[in-house]
Amino acid sequence: MIVTVTANPAIDRLVGLLEPLERGGVVRSEAAHDDPGGKGINVARVLHAAGVPVTAVLPAAADEPLLSALDALGLDYRAVPVSGRLRVNLTLAEPEGTTTKVNSPGPRLDESELTALTDALVGAVSAGDWAVLSGSLPPGVPFDWYATTTRRLQEAGARVAVDTSGAALGLTVEQSSPDLMKPNSDELAELLDCDPDEIERDPRHAADRAHELRDKHGVGAVLLTLGGAGAVLATDEGSWFCPPAPISVRSTVGAGDSSLAGYLVAHAAGASPAECLASAAVHGAAAAALPGSALPTPTDLPAAPHVEAVDPA
Numbered sequence: 020m021i022v023t024v025t026a027n028p029a030i031d032r033l034v035g036l037l038e039p040l041e042r043g044g045v046v047r048s049e050a051a052h053d054d055p056g057g058k059g060i061n062v063a064r065v066l067h068a069a070g071v072p073v074t075a076v077l078p079a080a081a082d083e084p085l086l087s088a089l090d091a092l093g094l095d096y097r098a099v100p101v102s103g104r105l106r107v108n109l110t111l112a113e114p115e116g117t118t119t120k121v122n123s124p125g126p127r128l129d130e131s132e133l134t135a136l137t138d139a140l141v142g143a144v145s146a147g148d149w150a151v152l153s154g155s156l157p158p159g160v161p162f163d164w165y166a167t168t169t170r171r172l173q174e175a176g177a178r179v180a181v182d183t184s185g186a187a188l189g190l191t192v193e194q195s196s197p198d199l200m201k202p203n204s205d206e207l208a209e210l211l212d213c214d215p216d217e218i219e220r221d222p223r224h225a226a227d228r229a230h231e232l233r234d235k236h237g238v239g240a241v242l243l244t245l246g247g248a249g250a251v252l253a254t255d256e257g258s259w260f261c262p263p264a265p266i267s268v269r270s271t272v273g274a275g276d277s278s279l280a281g282y283l284v285a286h287a288a289g290a291s292p293a294e295c296l297a298s299a300a301v302h303g304a305a306a307a308a309l310p311g312s313a314l315p316t317p318t319d320l321p322a323a324p325h326v327e328a329v330d331p332a
């Protein structure tokens with residue numbers, strides 16, 4: 020069983036522009052399209068589409084349209100009632116393919132709402148389950164929430180995956196040791212105070228940096244996604260590189276979430292580390308080939324590129 024938590028869910032609103040975006044101008048668009056989003060919800064959607072049992076935990080008032088969208092997908096969720104209204108994150112898609120994302124901070128959670136969210140998450144997870152803690156934290160949630168929650172879940176026997184950024188990411192690795200982390204090159208570079216371009220340029224260097232994160236902070240495995248340069252996996256068994264699947268990119272929104280879900284789909288099926296990495300890469304590539312924040316189902320996946328073991332530099 021896999022449980023995801025999204026402290027800051029979002030309606031992902033795709034606005035397809037009919038003309039190039041011009042700052043200060045007026046642009047015409049197609050009708051907007053809304054999807055239920057936020058990182059943990061996206062991971063849950065991809066797992067559900069792949070037939071993997073999953074529950075999404077989130078804060079949301081009972082009349083939130085996002086919950087009706089999850090009902091329509093048949094996705095199991097536990098919604099903790101809160102007083103704030105969920106945020107809308109905008110994706111502006113220009114005709115030639117450039118996308119601009121506008122992410123808002125989300126509604127404040129008060130102390131009792133945060134306690135209820137944490138309790139709902141811990142209550143949904145059993146020993147041996149994976150818990151996926153993903154995305155930004157809304158106002159009112161302390162930056163160490165992922166660290167304290169990771170420790171609490173691990174004490175209960177769960178395995179924990181974390182995908183976040185900024186201060187929440189820094190405190191997660193300083194104060195806890197998740198079983199799996201999914202940084203991209205910018206996030207890893209910020210954590211290790213190094214150059215993201217160097218990480219993307221050379222898979223051996225990328226693998227060394229991913230192991231540095233494991234060694235410094237006791238992280239179990241690092242799934243390092245490199246956008247159009249592919250992905251690297253570092254575990255206690257070694258390191259592997261998967262080159263990018265050849266696709267025509269339409270929108271990379273949701274590629275990172277899909278790659279984390281892809282890893283877990285393969286892991287749940289008992290796959291080897293190299294197979295888990297290949298699954299992560301093809302799910303990420305499939306998301307990037309789909310428009311807006313559309314997420315992949317098994318029929319969308321491209322053929323898996325050849326995964327190579329990477330020797331230490």
Ligand SMILES: Nc1ncnc2c1ncn2[C@@H]1O[C@H](COP(=O)(O)OP(=O)(O)O)[C@@H](O)[C@H]1O
Nearest residue numbers: 203244245246247249250263274275300303304
């Ligand atoms: N242009 C692309 N071509 C092929 N695969 C891609 C492309 N962009 C993303 N992907 C796949 O999706 C994964 C996640 O993308 P990435 O941009 O690194 O995630 P994030 O959204 O977290 O920054 C990559 O590791 C890769 O496997």
Ligand SMILES: O=P(O)(O)OC[C@H]1O[C@](O)(COP(=O)(O)O)[C@@H](O)[C@@H]1O
Nearest residue numbers: 056057058108154155273274275276
């Ligand atoms: O919580 P954050 O960091 O604001 O991110 C939320 C956004 O990230 C997404 O989950 C997409 O994330 P990825 O492109 O990294 O997979 C969107 O659905 C959502 O709007």
